[in-house]
Every structure is written in C-alpha cells, then in structure tokens.
Amino acid sequence: MNSDTENHGFGAVLKELGLKETPKRRVMLEILAEEQRFLSPEELWLALKGRFKTIGLPTVYRNLEELANGGVISTVIHPNRQLYYYFCTAESGHHHHFICTSCRRVEDIPECTVAAMEGEIVTRTGGKITSHIVQFNGFCRHCLADPNERTAI
Amino acid sequence: MNSDTENHGFGAVLKELGLKETPKRRVMLEILAEEQRFLSPEELWLALKGRFKTIGLPTVYRNLEELANGGVISTVIHPNRQLYYYFCTAESGHHHHFICTSCRRVEDIPECTVAAMEGEIVTRTGGKITSHIVQFNGFCRHCLADPNERTAI
DNA sequence: CGCTAAAAAGAAATCGTTTCCCTTTGGCAC
C-alpha cells in the first residue's frame, strides 16, 4: 500500500490499452486525477510545463485522445466546441455528468434513465441507437454560494 | 392558403427576431426546411450558390448563428465538433433528436423524460441546472434497410 | 425617392488542432 506499489494504478491502465508507460502520460493522468475540473489541452500543457523541461502540445493532444478513446478520461461537450477533458473517478459503468459552466467542476450522475427513452425511440423510428449524449450544464453549489469560484474559459 | 400568403411564414419568423427579410435568409430557410438532413455551413453555402450569383460563406455562418440563437433552426452536436444545422419542424416545445450518423436524417423525440433526472441532480449536487444536452445517435430505418442511403460527412 | 442601419461580399486573419519528420525512449530479448 506504499506509493511505489499503488502509484495510482496508472501503469496497469496504460498497459491494458497497449500504451507504453511514459513519464508524460503518468503525469498527465496525475494532473487530471487531482483536478476536479475539466481542462483544455492547452491548460494541461501549461501544467505539464511546470513538471517537464520539454513537453510538446501535440503530445498532449495525442495522449488525451488516446486516453479518451481508451475510456480512461472523459470528454466534455462544450458550447464553444473546443476540447475539454476530465478524469472520471466513478468506478461504476455507464453514467453522465453535470458540469458547472461557471467553475468547470464535474459531478457524476450515477443513473442513466435514458434507456427507457431509447426503447421507445427504436419503436417509434425503427432505427438503431448506437450511442447517446446526455449532459447537464449549470452552476454547482460552490458557484451558487460564491461567485468568486468562477473560472474563465 | 395560397403560396403568396403562406410563404412558409418565414417573413414573420424573421421579423419576430428583429431580422430583416433578405433573399439570402429566405432561401436559407427554404433549403433547410426542405432538407430532412442536417447540413454544414459549407454545404448550405454550396446549395445557395446555385440560387445566387454572389453569396459569401461568412454570410451563411452569420445567418445560421442568428437563426439558431433565435430558435428557428437547431444545431447538431457532432463528434467531429463541426457545426451542423437542421430545421426542426416540430411545433411543440422542448424536445430532443435522434440523428442518423449514417445518412444525417434527424427525427424528433417528442418527450423529454430528463426532467425527473434533473430534480434528483439538483437534490444530490445542490447545483442549479441551466440546460441539458440529450441526443441519440444511430442508424435510421432507411439506413438499416439500405446501406446506399449513407451520406459522407 | 432618400436615408440609415442592417446585411452582405470578399479578402484576410485567427487559432485550435493536426500533420510531418526527425530524435528519443520504453519494453523486451539476449
């Protein structure tokens, strides 16, 4: 249970995805896991610059995409259509998120009640649903209480 | 009930939004209303080029945004994060869409059952929900029956 | 008809994201 053996388990996660465990990837996951708000690739890059003498923005984009494809991190659907990522700590399976458009915090919405809706849609349209997007946007309790929580996008 | 008085009602729609009724805007709405699939700004631009000697792409972007802000047309959330628009013919109020990722057809999902979910989210997180995104992606009945329906994105 | 603010054209800029190409490195074999 020491930090050497635990190590956030990121090594195993990367191995499962067939990705080499590099320092950049490990620290990227560390930063995302410690940050409770969604980050843009450039913001993560700036954070990484404090930990590595050289770190390229393309590396950040590349790894973020790989990690998101592997399901290790989640993407945020943002009205400005830019990329944002978040490390979802929920152990459970399929679920959705409530994102604060003010401070960028992300909270889990454990149940997905959309399954029933899907059944009716299939019946009604005769189509086949391959995926769905459900995201709740708003202001989290912190931002409701304190406007200074606000984070610029 | 003749075509002069009916005129798709687009003039009134534009006036309500405080927008001048220009030929470009009228034809944009005509094209979108006749097309049952979502279009990119550039695709709409190409269609408009067949109707106007001069039509600028920035004009298309500008008007699409204005019309979408006014609620006259709808935007499609697409994984490639590009803009797509669709004229939603549903008279009813709040609802969501099933989009075919193969042929781009859009179908209405009249009820929004997410309200209950929202109530619980507010209770659970203590936040305030300002909007939500619900979209179902998949293959429509036409594409399931005939692969040739497919449209490139 | 004449005015004026809104709209549109066309060219150029923007900038988030991706591609390219060369160098470095992690993981494995020996």
Added chain:
DNA sequence: GTGCCAAAGGGAAACGATTTCTTTTTAGCG
C-alpha cells in the same frame, strides 16, 4: 547490462473551420 526497434515525443509547419475587417449593397421606412 546491452542492443534493438516500434512506439512516443519535440518542434516546426500546415490545416481548415470559423471569424473578423473593411467596403459596398440593400431592406425598411417615412
């Protein structure tokens, strides 16, 4: 430990969807 090689990373450049800017045209109104 050493060597090998495919994967990963760096940096510069390209890309391309979207936006901005400036000038010209037009819709709407008296």
